[in-house]
Amino acid sequence: MKKINGYFSNQSMKEFTVKGIRDAIDEILLTNIYGVTRWSKLVPRKVNVLVWRILINRISTRINLVNKGVDIPSSLCPLCGNSIETCNHIFGQCAVASRLWSLVTKWLQIAPIPLQGPIDIIIYIDNMHVSKDKKDIIEAIIYCVWWSIWKYRNEEVFNNGKNRKEFLFDLIVTQSYMWYSCRCKKKRISWVE
Ligand SMILES: [Zn+2]
Known part of the structure:
Protein backbone atom coordinates (compact mmCIF):
# COMPACT_ATOMS: atom_id res chain seq x y z
CA MET A 1 0.00 0.00 0.00
CA THR A 31 6.76 -7.48 -10.28
CA ASN A 32 7.95 -11.07 -10.29
CA ILE A 33 10.32 -12.78 -7.93
CA TYR A 34 13.33 -11.41 -9.77
CA GLY A 35 12.14 -7.91 -8.99
CA VAL A 36 11.70 -7.26 -12.71
CA THR A 37 8.44 -6.37 -14.34
CA ARG A 38 7.61 -9.07 -16.85
CA TRP A 39 4.99 -7.94 -19.30
CA SER A 40 4.32 -9.24 -22.79
CA LYS A 41 2.67 -6.72 -25.07
CA LEU A 42 1.57 -9.56 -27.33
CA VAL A 43 -0.93 -11.09 -24.93
CA PRO A 44 -3.94 -9.69 -23.03
CA ARG A 45 -3.57 -8.19 -19.56
CA LYS A 46 -5.39 -11.14 -17.94
CA VAL A 47 -2.72 -13.49 -19.33
CA ASN A 48 0.11 -11.35 -17.92
CA VAL A 49 -1.59 -11.40 -14.53
CA LEU A 50 -1.91 -15.20 -14.67
CA VAL A 51 1.79 -15.50 -15.59
CA TRP A 52 2.74 -13.31 -12.64
CA ARG A 53 0.66 -15.49 -10.33
CA ILE A 54 2.19 -18.67 -11.78
CA LEU A 55 5.74 -17.37 -11.29
CA ILE A 56 5.19 -16.65 -7.61
CA ASN A 57 3.10 -19.81 -7.12
CA ARG A 58 -0.05 -17.93 -6.20
CA ILE A 59 -2.55 -19.96 -8.16
CA SER A 60 -5.14 -22.26 -6.64
CA THR A 61 -3.50 -25.58 -7.31
CA ARG A 62 -4.79 -28.34 -5.09
CA ILE A 63 -1.63 -28.44 -2.99
CA ASN A 64 -1.81 -24.68 -2.45
CA LEU A 65 -5.42 -25.04 -1.30
CA VAL A 66 -4.46 -27.86 1.10
CA ASN A 67 -1.61 -25.74 2.47
CA LYS A 68 -4.12 -22.97 3.14
CA GLY A 69 -6.27 -25.40 5.12
CA VAL A 70 -8.98 -25.81 2.49
CA ASP A 71 -10.70 -29.18 2.82
CA ILE A 72 -10.71 -30.81 -0.63
CA PRO A 73 -11.22 -34.50 -1.46
CA SER A 74 -7.89 -34.95 -3.26
CA SER A 75 -4.63 -33.11 -3.83
CA LEU A 76 -3.87 -35.13 -6.97
CA CYS A 77 -3.63 -33.51 -10.38
CA PRO A 78 -7.12 -33.38 -11.92
CA LEU A 79 -5.68 -33.94 -15.40
CA CYS A 80 -3.58 -37.09 -14.92
CA GLY A 81 -4.32 -38.21 -11.34
CA ASN A 82 -0.74 -39.45 -11.02
CA SER A 83 0.90 -36.76 -8.96
CA ILE A 84 0.23 -34.01 -6.42
CA GLU A 85 -1.04 -30.95 -8.25
CA THR A 86 1.73 -28.39 -7.80
CA CYS A 87 2.42 -25.42 -10.05
CA ASN A 88 5.50 -27.16 -11.44
CA HIS A 89 3.52 -30.31 -12.16
CA ILE A 90 0.47 -28.83 -13.88
CA PHE A 91 2.55 -26.52 -16.13
CA GLY A 92 5.51 -28.83 -16.69
CA GLN A 93 5.68 -32.48 -15.80
CA CYS A 94 2.00 -33.42 -16.20
CA ALA A 95 1.32 -35.63 -19.24
CA VAL A 96 -1.01 -32.98 -20.69
CA ALA A 97 1.59 -30.21 -20.34
CA SER A 98 4.58 -32.26 -21.48
CA ARG A 99 2.74 -33.31 -24.65
CA LEU A 100 1.98 -29.66 -25.40
CA TRP A 101 5.59 -28.59 -24.79
CA SER A 102 6.77 -31.30 -27.15
CA LEU A 103 4.38 -30.10 -29.88
CA VAL A 104 5.35 -26.45 -29.30
CA THR A 105 9.04 -27.37 -29.54
CA LYS A 106 8.47 -29.07 -32.91
CA TRP A 107 6.25 -26.27 -34.19
CA LEU A 108 8.73 -23.48 -33.33
CA GLN A 109 11.80 -25.62 -34.11
CA ILE A 110 13.49 -24.70 -30.85
CA ALA A 111 15.47 -26.63 -28.23
CA PRO A 112 13.31 -28.79 -25.91
CA ILE A 113 11.42 -26.70 -23.37
CA PRO A 114 12.35 -27.68 -19.79
CA LEU A 115 9.61 -29.56 -17.93
CA GLN A 116 10.78 -28.79 -14.39
CA GLY A 117 8.38 -25.88 -14.09
CA PRO A 118 7.58 -22.27 -15.04
CA ILE A 119 10.68 -20.62 -13.56
CA ASP A 120 12.94 -22.92 -15.60
CA ILE A 121 10.96 -22.03 -18.70
CA ILE A 122 11.44 -18.30 -18.03
CA ILE A 123 15.20 -18.86 -17.61
CA TYR A 124 15.13 -20.88 -20.86
CA ILE A 125 13.45 -17.97 -22.70
CA ASP A 126 15.90 -15.41 -21.30
CA ASN A 127 18.86 -17.52 -22.45
CA MET A 128 17.65 -18.05 -26.02
CA HIS A 129 20.01 -16.81 -28.71
CA VAL A 130 17.44 -15.39 -31.11
CA SER A 131 16.33 -11.89 -32.15
CA LYS A 132 14.26 -9.88 -29.68
CA ASP A 133 11.22 -10.02 -31.96
CA LYS A 134 11.40 -13.81 -32.15
CA LYS A 135 12.00 -14.11 -28.40
CA ASP A 136 8.95 -11.93 -27.72
CA ILE A 137 6.80 -14.16 -29.93
CA ILE A 138 8.09 -17.37 -28.30
CA GLU A 139 7.46 -15.89 -24.85
CA ALA A 140 3.89 -14.94 -25.87
CA ILE A 141 3.26 -18.47 -27.18
CA ILE A 142 4.55 -19.96 -23.92
CA TYR A 143 2.22 -17.66 -21.98
CA CYS A 144 -0.57 -18.84 -24.26
CA VAL A 145 0.27 -22.46 -23.38
CA TRP A 146 0.09 -21.67 -19.65
CA TRP A 147 -3.19 -19.82 -20.14
CA SER A 148 -4.65 -22.73 -22.14
CA ILE A 149 -3.52 -25.37 -19.62
CA TRP A 150 -5.04 -23.46 -16.70
CA LYS A 151 -8.27 -22.80 -18.60
CA TYR A 152 -8.51 -26.45 -19.63
CA ARG A 153 -7.76 -27.60 -16.08
CA ASN A 154 -10.48 -25.35 -14.65
CA GLU A 155 -12.97 -26.65 -17.22
CA GLU A 156 -12.11 -30.19 -16.10
CA VAL A 157 -12.52 -29.35 -12.41
CA PHE A 158 -15.53 -27.04 -12.47
CA ASN A 159 -17.35 -27.81 -15.71
CA ASN A 160 -16.97 -31.56 -16.19
CA GLY A 161 -14.39 -31.10 -18.95
CA LYS A 162 -16.24 -30.36 -22.16
CA ASN A 163 -13.05 -29.59 -24.08
CA ARG A 164 -10.88 -32.27 -25.68
CA LYS A 165 -7.20 -32.22 -24.79
CA GLU A 166 -6.37 -33.40 -28.33
CA PHE A 167 -7.47 -29.99 -29.61
CA LEU A 168 -5.50 -27.96 -27.08
CA PHE A 169 -2.46 -27.50 -29.30
CA ASP A 170 -4.54 -26.34 -32.28
CA LEU A 171 -6.30 -23.86 -30.00
CA ILE A 172 -2.94 -22.55 -28.80
CA VAL A 173 -1.73 -22.00 -32.37
CA THR A 174 -4.94 -20.17 -33.32
CA GLN A 175 -5.11 -18.15 -30.10
CA SER A 176 -1.50 -16.99 -30.17
CA TYR A 177 -1.82 -15.99 -33.84
CA MET A 178 -4.95 -13.96 -33.08
CA TRP A 179 -3.37 -12.23 -30.09
CA TYR A 180 -0.28 -11.37 -32.16
CA SER A 181 -2.33 -10.11 -35.13
CA CYS A 182 -4.49 -7.91 -32.88
CA ARG A 183 -1.54 -6.32 -31.11
CA CYS A 184 1.11 -6.11 -33.85
CA LYS A 185 -0.64 -4.54 -36.80
CA LYS A 186 2.60 -2.95 -38.04
CA LYS A 187 4.45 -6.27 -38.20
CA ARG A 188 1.88 -8.46 -39.85
CA ILE A 189 2.73 -12.09 -40.37
CA SER A 190 0.73 -14.48 -42.47
CA TRP A 191 -0.93 -17.56 -41.04
CA VAL A 192 1.63 -19.74 -42.88
CA GLU A 193 4.61 -17.77 -41.45
ZN1 LIG B 1 -1.01 -34.15 -14.05
Whole structure:
Protein backbone atom coordinates (compact mmCIF):
# COMPACT_ATOMS: atom_id res chain seq x y z
CA MET A 1 0.00 0.00 0.00
CA LYS A 2 2.90 2.31 0.66
CA LYS A 3 3.79 2.15 -2.98
CA ILE A 4 0.24 2.92 -4.04
CA ASN A 5 0.09 5.86 -1.65
CA GLY A 6 3.48 7.01 -2.81
CA TYR A 7 2.43 6.70 -6.41
CA PHE A 8 -0.49 9.00 -5.93
CA SER A 9 1.08 11.38 -3.43
CA ASN A 10 2.63 13.36 -6.28
CA GLN A 11 -0.67 13.75 -8.02
CA SER A 12 -3.54 15.98 -7.11
CA MET A 13 -6.89 14.32 -6.54
CA LYS A 14 -8.04 15.81 -9.86
CA GLU A 15 -5.58 13.52 -11.63
CA PHE A 16 -6.85 10.45 -9.80
CA THR A 17 -7.89 8.32 -12.79
CA VAL A 18 -8.86 4.70 -13.29
CA LYS A 19 -5.81 4.26 -15.53
CA GLY A 20 -3.60 5.70 -12.78
CA ILE A 21 -4.93 3.23 -10.26
CA ARG A 22 -4.55 0.36 -12.73
CA ASP A 23 -0.96 1.31 -13.55
CA ALA A 24 -0.08 1.55 -9.87
CA ILE A 25 -1.58 -1.85 -9.13
CA ASP A 26 0.17 -3.37 -12.18
CA GLU A 27 3.45 -1.95 -10.96
CA ILE A 28 3.09 -3.95 -7.77
CA LEU A 29 1.27 -7.02 -9.03
CA LEU A 30 3.44 -7.64 -12.06
CA THR A 31 6.76 -7.48 -10.28
CA ASN A 32 7.95 -11.07 -10.29
CA ILE A 33 10.32 -12.78 -7.93
CA TYR A 34 13.33 -11.41 -9.77
CA GLY A 35 12.14 -7.91 -8.99
CA VAL A 36 11.70 -7.26 -12.71
CA THR A 37 8.44 -6.37 -14.34
CA ARG A 38 7.61 -9.07 -16.85
CA TRP A 39 4.99 -7.94 -19.30
CA SER A 40 4.32 -9.24 -22.79
CA LYS A 41 2.67 -6.72 -25.07
CA LEU A 42 1.57 -9.56 -27.33
CA VAL A 43 -0.93 -11.09 -24.93
CA PRO A 44 -3.94 -9.69 -23.03
CA ARG A 45 -3.57 -8.19 -19.56
CA LYS A 46 -5.39 -11.14 -17.94
CA VAL A 47 -2.72 -13.49 -19.33
CA ASN A 48 0.11 -11.35 -17.92
CA VAL A 49 -1.59 -11.40 -14.53
CA LEU A 50 -1.91 -15.20 -14.67
CA VAL A 51 1.79 -15.50 -15.59
CA TRP A 52 2.74 -13.31 -12.64
CA ARG A 53 0.66 -15.49 -10.33
CA ILE A 54 2.19 -18.67 -11.78
CA LEU A 55 5.74 -17.37 -11.29
CA ILE A 56 5.19 -16.65 -7.61
CA ASN A 57 3.10 -19.81 -7.12
CA ARG A 58 -0.05 -17.93 -6.20
CA ILE A 59 -2.55 -19.96 -8.16
CA SER A 60 -5.14 -22.26 -6.64
CA THR A 61 -3.50 -25.58 -7.31
CA ARG A 62 -4.79 -28.34 -5.09
CA ILE A 63 -1.63 -28.44 -2.99
CA ASN A 64 -1.81 -24.68 -2.45
CA LEU A 65 -5.42 -25.04 -1.30
CA VAL A 66 -4.46 -27.86 1.10
CA ASN A 67 -1.61 -25.74 2.47
CA LYS A 68 -4.12 -22.97 3.14
CA GLY A 69 -6.27 -25.40 5.12
CA VAL A 70 -8.98 -25.81 2.49
CA ASP A 71 -10.70 -29.18 2.82
CA ILE A 72 -10.71 -30.81 -0.63
CA PRO A 73 -11.22 -34.50 -1.46
CA SER A 74 -7.89 -34.95 -3.26
CA SER A 75 -4.63 -33.11 -3.83
CA LEU A 76 -3.87 -35.13 -6.97
CA CYS A 77 -3.63 -33.51 -10.38
CA PRO A 78 -7.12 -33.38 -11.92
CA LEU A 79 -5.68 -33.94 -15.40
CA CYS A 80 -3.58 -37.09 -14.92
CA GLY A 81 -4.32 -38.21 -11.34
CA ASN A 82 -0.74 -39.45 -11.02
CA SER A 83 0.90 -36.76 -8.96
CA ILE A 84 0.23 -34.01 -6.42
CA GLU A 85 -1.04 -30.95 -8.25
CA THR A 86 1.73 -28.39 -7.80
CA CYS A 87 2.42 -25.42 -10.05
CA ASN A 88 5.50 -27.16 -11.44
CA HIS A 89 3.52 -30.31 -12.16
CA ILE A 90 0.47 -28.83 -13.88
CA PHE A 91 2.55 -26.52 -16.13
CA GLY A 92 5.51 -28.83 -16.69
CA GLN A 93 5.68 -32.48 -15.80
CA CYS A 94 2.00 -33.42 -16.20
CA ALA A 95 1.32 -35.63 -19.24
CA VAL A 96 -1.01 -32.98 -20.69
CA ALA A 97 1.59 -30.21 -20.34
CA SER A 98 4.58 -32.26 -21.48
CA ARG A 99 2.74 -33.31 -24.65
CA LEU A 100 1.98 -29.66 -25.40
CA TRP A 101 5.59 -28.59 -24.79
CA SER A 102 6.77 -31.30 -27.15
CA LEU A 103 4.38 -30.10 -29.88
CA VAL A 104 5.35 -26.45 -29.30
CA THR A 105 9.04 -27.37 -29.54
CA LYS A 106 8.47 -29.07 -32.91
CA TRP A 107 6.25 -26.27 -34.19
CA LEU A 108 8.73 -23.48 -33.33
CA GLN A 109 11.80 -25.62 -34.11
CA ILE A 110 13.49 -24.70 -30.85
CA ALA A 111 15.47 -26.63 -28.23
CA PRO A 112 13.31 -28.79 -25.91
CA ILE A 113 11.42 -26.70 -23.37
CA PRO A 114 12.35 -27.68 -19.79
CA LEU A 115 9.61 -29.56 -17.93
CA GLN A 116 10.78 -28.79 -14.39
CA GLY A 117 8.38 -25.88 -14.09
CA PRO A 118 7.58 -22.27 -15.04
CA ILE A 119 10.68 -20.62 -13.56
CA ASP A 120 12.94 -22.92 -15.60
CA ILE A 121 10.96 -22.03 -18.70
CA ILE A 122 11.44 -18.30 -18.03
CA ILE A 123 15.20 -18.86 -17.61
CA TYR A 124 15.13 -20.88 -20.86
CA ILE A 125 13.45 -17.97 -22.70
CA ASP A 126 15.90 -15.41 -21.30
CA ASN A 127 18.86 -17.52 -22.45
CA MET A 128 17.65 -18.05 -26.02
CA HIS A 129 20.01 -16.81 -28.71
CA VAL A 130 17.44 -15.39 -31.11
CA SER A 131 16.33 -11.89 -32.15
CA LYS A 132 14.26 -9.88 -29.68
CA ASP A 133 11.22 -10.02 -31.96
CA LYS A 134 11.40 -13.81 -32.15
CA LYS A 135 12.00 -14.11 -28.40
CA ASP A 136 8.95 -11.93 -27.72
CA ILE A 137 6.80 -14.16 -29.93
CA ILE A 138 8.09 -17.37 -28.30
CA GLU A 139 7.46 -15.89 -24.85
CA ALA A 140 3.89 -14.94 -25.87
CA ILE A 141 3.26 -18.47 -27.18
CA ILE A 142 4.55 -19.96 -23.92
CA TYR A 143 2.22 -17.66 -21.98
CA CYS A 144 -0.57 -18.84 -24.26
CA VAL A 145 0.27 -22.46 -23.38
CA TRP A 146 0.09 -21.67 -19.65
CA TRP A 147 -3.19 -19.82 -20.14
CA SER A 148 -4.65 -22.73 -22.14
CA ILE A 149 -3.52 -25.37 -19.62
CA TRP A 150 -5.04 -23.46 -16.70
CA LYS A 151 -8.27 -22.80 -18.60
CA TYR A 152 -8.51 -26.45 -19.63
CA ARG A 153 -7.76 -27.60 -16.08
CA ASN A 154 -10.48 -25.35 -14.65
CA GLU A 155 -12.97 -26.65 -17.22
CA GLU A 156 -12.11 -30.19 -16.10
CA VAL A 157 -12.52 -29.35 -12.41
CA PHE A 158 -15.53 -27.04 -12.47
CA ASN A 159 -17.35 -27.81 -15.71
CA ASN A 160 -16.97 -31.56 -16.19
CA GLY A 161 -14.39 -31.10 -18.95
CA LYS A 162 -16.24 -30.36 -22.16
CA ASN A 163 -13.05 -29.59 -24.08
CA ARG A 164 -10.88 -32.27 -25.68
CA LYS A 165 -7.20 -32.22 -24.79
CA GLU A 166 -6.37 -33.40 -28.33
CA PHE A 167 -7.47 -29.99 -29.61
CA LEU A 168 -5.50 -27.96 -27.08
CA PHE A 169 -2.46 -27.50 -29.30
CA ASP A 170 -4.54 -26.34 -32.28
CA LEU A 171 -6.30 -23.86 -30.00
CA ILE A 172 -2.94 -22.55 -28.80
CA VAL A 173 -1.73 -22.00 -32.37
CA THR A 174 -4.94 -20.17 -33.32
CA GLN A 175 -5.11 -18.15 -30.10
CA SER A 176 -1.50 -16.99 -30.17
CA TYR A 177 -1.82 -15.99 -33.84
CA MET A 178 -4.95 -13.96 -33.08
CA TRP A 179 -3.37 -12.23 -30.09
CA TYR A 180 -0.28 -11.37 -32.16
CA SER A 181 -2.33 -10.11 -35.13
CA CYS A 182 -4.49 -7.91 -32.88
CA ARG A 183 -1.54 -6.32 -31.11
CA CYS A 184 1.11 -6.11 -33.85
CA LYS A 185 -0.64 -4.54 -36.80
CA LYS A 186 2.60 -2.95 -38.04
CA LYS A 187 4.45 -6.27 -38.20
CA ARG A 188 1.88 -8.46 -39.85
CA ILE A 189 2.73 -12.09 -40.37
CA SER A 190 0.73 -14.48 -42.47
CA TRP A 191 -0.93 -17.56 -41.04
CA VAL A 192 1.63 -19.74 -42.88
CA GLU A 193 4.61 -17.77 -41.45
ZN1 LIG B 1 -1.01 -34.15 -14.05
